[in-house]
Amino acid sequence: MGRLLDPARLPVPSLGRRPRALPHGGHAPRAAPRRYPPGTGTPPLPPRRRGLRRRAGARLPGPDPRPGHPHRRAGPAGAARVAAHRDRARPHPGGAHPPLPPAARGVPPDRPGDLTVPIALRLASPTTALTETTIGDIVRRAATEAPDTVALVDGVAEPAERVRWTYAELLARAEALARGLLADFAPGDRLAVALPTTPESLLCTYAAALAGLVVVPVNPLLRPGELAHVLGQSGAAGIVCGDAHRDYDLAGVVAEVRGALPALRTQLPVADLDARAAAGDPRRALPVVSPHDVAQIVYTSGTTGAPKGACLSHHGMTHAARAGARRFAIQAGDVYVNPLPTFHVGGQGVAFSLADSHATNVMVRTFDPGLVLDVIESEHATLMVGVPTMLGALLDEQAARPRDLSSLRAVSSGGAVVRADLVRRVRTEMGASVTVVFGQTECCGFATQTHLDDPPEVIEATLGTGLDGIDVRVVDPTTGAVMETGVDGELEVRGPNVMLGYHEQPDATAAAFHDGWLRTGDLMTMDDRGYLRITGRLKDMIVTGGVNVYAAEVEAAIAGDPAVAEVAVFGVADEHWGERVVAAVRFVDPPADESAALARVGAGLVDRLAPHKRPKQWLAVDAMPVTPYGKVQKFRLRERLAGPRPRGEGAGGT
Numbered sequence: 116m117g118r119l120l121d122p123a124r125l126p127v128p129s130l131g132r133r134p135r136a137l138p139h140g141g142h143a144p145r146a147a148p149r150r151y152p153p154g155t156g157t158p159p160l161p162p163r164r165r166g167l168r169r170r171a172g173a174r175l176p177g178p179d180p181r182p183g184h185p186h187r188r189a190g191p192a193g194a195a196r197v198a199a200h201r202d203r204a205r206p207h208p209g210g211a212h213p214p215l216p217p218a219a220r221g222v223p224p225d226r227p228g229d230l231t232v233p234i235a236l237r238l239a240s241p242t243t244a245l246t247e248t249t250i251g252d253i254v255r256r257a258a259t260e261a262p263d264t265v266a267l268v269d270g271v272a273e274p275a276e277r278v279r280w281t282y283a284e285l286l287a288r289a290e291a292l293a294r295g296l297l298a299d300f301a302p303g304d305r306l307a308v309a310l311p312t313t314p315e316s317l318l319c320t321y322a323a324a325l326a327g328l329v330v331v332p333v334n335p336l337l338r339p340g341e342l343a344h345v346l347g348q349s350g351a352a353g354i355v356c357g358d359a360h361r362d363y364d365l366a367g368v369v370a371e372v373r374g375a376l377p378a379l380r381t382q383l384p385v386a387d388l389d390a391r392a393a394a395g396d397p398r399r400a401l402p403v404v405s406p407h408d409v410a411q412i413v414y415t416s417g418t419t420g421a422p423k424g425a426c427l428s429h430h431g432m433t434h435a436a437r438a439g440a441r442r443f444a445i446q447a448g449d450v451y452v453n454p455l456p457t458f459h460v461g462g463q464g465v466a467f468s469l470a471d472s473h474a475t476n477v478m479v480r481t482f483d484p485g486l487v488l489d490v491i492e493s494e495h496a497t498l499m500v501g502v503p504t505m506l507g508a509l510l511d512e513q514a515a516r517p518r519d520l521s522s523l524r525a526v527s528s529g530g531a532v533v534r535a536d537l538v539r540r541v542r543t544e545m546g547a548s549v550t551v552v553f554g555q556t557e558c559c560g561f562a563t564q565t566h567l568d569d570p571p572e573v574i575e576a577t578l579g580t581g582l583d584g585i586d587v588r589v590v591d592p593t594t595g596a597v598m599e600t601g602v603d604g605e606l607e608v609r610g611p612n613v614m615l616g617y618h619e620q621p622d623a624t625a626a627a628f629h630d631g632w633l634r635t636g637d638l639m640t641m642d643d644r645g646y647l648r649i650t651g652r653l654k655d656m657i658v659t660g661g662v663n664v665y666a667a668e669v670e671a672a673i674a675g676d677p678a679v680a681e682v683a684v685f686g687v688a689d690e691h692w693g694e695r696v697v698a699a700v701r702f703v704d705p706p707a708d709e710s711a712a713l714a715r716v717g718a719g720l721v722d723r724l725a726p727h728k729r730p731k732q733w734l735a736v737d738a739m740p741v742t743p744y745g746k747v748q749k750f751r752l753r754e755r756l757a758g759p760r761p762r763g764e765g766a767g768g769t
Contacts, residue, residue: 121347132474235641237590243583245437247406247611249429250324251289253470258286258510261447261473267314270452270479270490280314282473285321292322292388293397299381300352302327302402305355305412307346309333309365309458311480315385315627316457317466319355324429327402330411331424332458335360336725341422343372346379349412349424349618353381355388406430412618413460415556415663422668424618425557427460428611435559435612436467438582442564443527443550445498449474450522452491454482459662460560461525461530465500474498484512488520495522502530502661503537503693510540523547525567529554530661531693532649535575542571553578553647555663557633559612563587563647577646585610588632589641592653595629598641606639607632643675655749656684657694664696664728672723673730676716678702681739683724684730685749687756700753701739709735732756 166296262283266612269278280288300306319745323330331349333342335356346354369382383391410432412424444449451469453476455462469476477494479487482505491499501509501678503613506528513520526541529552538549548567551574554560565579581587589604590597598604613633616624627634638651657664666684673682681701686694706712713733720729740751 126239129331135625142415149645169463200467203590216247235600235602235604236586237581237588237641237645238586239581239584244439246583247430248433249404249406249408250410250433250467251321251401251404251429251762252419253433253467254282254286254321257282257473264448265475266470267317268475268477268494269314270477270486270494272486272489274493278314282470284360285318288392289320289321289325290394290401291392291397292318292399293326294320295393295397296326296328296395297401298391298395299328299653300328300402303329304352305329305331305349307331307333307351309335309337309342309354309356309369310355310385311335311360312454312457312462312478313480314478315357315388317476317478318388320457320463320466324404324410326402327404327408329409331413332413332460332624334456334458334725337363337368338361338722338724339366339368339372340723340724342368343375343412344422345424346372348422349414350378351376352378353383354379355383355385355386376460406433409615411463413463413556423612423620423623426616426618427559429616431612431614432463432559433467433471434584434610435554435561435582436464437471438584438612439464439552439564440468440472441583442566442579443498443525444567445469445470445472447473447739449477449498450477450494450496452477452479452487452494452496454479454487454505455500455502460556461500461554464554464560482508484508485516488512488516488518490519491523492518496670497522497524499523500527503528503533504531504660504691505624506533506537507691510537510544513544517687520545520547525550527552531658538571538575547576551578553649555635557569557614557627558585558608558610558635559614561585561612562608562635565646573646577642577648579647580645581608581610582612586632587641587645588648589639590629590632592638600641600643603638603640605653606635606637606647608635609633611764655685657684657696659686659689659692659727659731661693662727669698669724669728671698672715672720672728673698673700675723676719678704678706678712679716679768683739683747683749683752685752687732687753689731692731695731697732697734697752697756699734699736699739701736705737707734 140615168281176345181407257264263281265279266282266285267280296306306319306323308319308323308330308351310317310319331345331351332598333345333354337345345351354369358366365381373379373382379524406429409426410428411427413427414422414424445468449469449472451460451465451474453465453469455465457466457478466476477490477496479490484505487501487505487509490496495676506526522544526545527549527550528611533551538551539549541549551565552561553563555562562585563579563581565574565577569579586609588597588607589602590607592605607629609632617627636653636656637649638653639647639649641647655666657666664686670682673679673684679700680703683699685697685699686698689695692742700713700716702712713735717730717733734752736752736754742749
């Protein structure tokens, strides 16, 4: 393993203390969290966070005289390359500094001024830096500069029934609700928001940001145990939830688990938001919020199966969203159809990208390919986003019943491998350009992205280059040494988009970082232009329908069945879902009817796992294939599925 950070040296966000009150009724901003710990060969804070202007090349790597520095482990050849790279960045006689080489900025070599570096490292150019801001300030600026532009549209089927809020209306509602929330909550309190993709979900997000509250996005389909863990571990003081969503009564589930959550003191129905806003004191000054305050705790499962809360700052979330908007060329007046859930970091990032660009966010609460295409046609949408599963369904629906999509300019996709044939079909059948995005919850949903003007073969095969202000590198996951271009390694990311840490989990936080870089767990190669290709995953993670599912969590749920002796969960390629979740089960006593027994085990997961986590395919085995050390060989189980239909195989899930 690469050298990991000492948990004692990497501060974990503590949300228990409230900021100091100021005489005017606001609150002093918290001290900016230290993103880069000292003593690791990396500056404690980026120069722009210390009030200094970074000179060109200041963050380029170089040999460190201290023993154990990662660049010393790269060997003499690697050290020589790094030293030569630093020499190019040293000031010229007379004080002039040459600009960073294009390769270090992620600029492809077919663009002017090419100079490549043979190591898999790309540092962001200082010229791409974005000003620090907050989520609340983004909507404030939009309301000031584009007050009459439509901000949010509720994309229901009937156009006449679509609710529309301008940016001026959105800000007025958000500020009123923020004051109403401050009657029960104080800055720093956690507020869970468990709503589908509706304008009200973003209203709560903006109101909480303006009030200095920390949002905990919650999937409204979580089962009781899952919901109790998220609310309990985050210490949520309140939750906003609605009526039944997709026939699932989350409000009833909250009432069921509330007794075991002493911190949860308020359950606010979405129908009461207007009344809560009206009850606020309009004269109350809203608190001062720092860009470096925690904005959200977004939960993502770990390899142990226990969900971890990634603490994302205002600056991190807004920087990632604005950098993504730049790369996607979002313009004022664009109409963007967004079926991504707002309880997902991707849906949040899209929303902030659009607000910063003064564009219109048409929100589709439940993905239905026919509805999405109808909305694109009737709203004259110029942009849209969808994970590969969504795009495949849209293309099939468009082929069956064509709509007028002539207004559509470009489509963004990610969340799973975007197949080359899918990219080609979007271009030819929808007439739109395509950009492919890579990110994860721990980096605010955005890290790399292709350019709209990249050649088709690049968009079809890569994940693009690092976004503005974001450093990326590929390293040996064992030694931490930077790999040469074209060689497999683990992708690491550094920049303002990287999480502050996992909430109250210092060991998990330490394991997630290597010398100040976030370890993504994804295996990739980087070419000499800085473009990344994914080759696999270190983590045992399944990406189904664009959503991450961790095998350990599903295995733990299945293993709770007393009839199950052993279980292995893995993903296999699926044309519709990208990957589908498969479970192999060894029973304590071999059942007479294996298919019925598997169906019974699957039925037992309905109240324990959200629908996307449940296996879509099952098989019964007499014994698990294992290594000499007893570790299950899941690739052997995948091979069984590639042959004749396995004995006891059954379908399931949703």
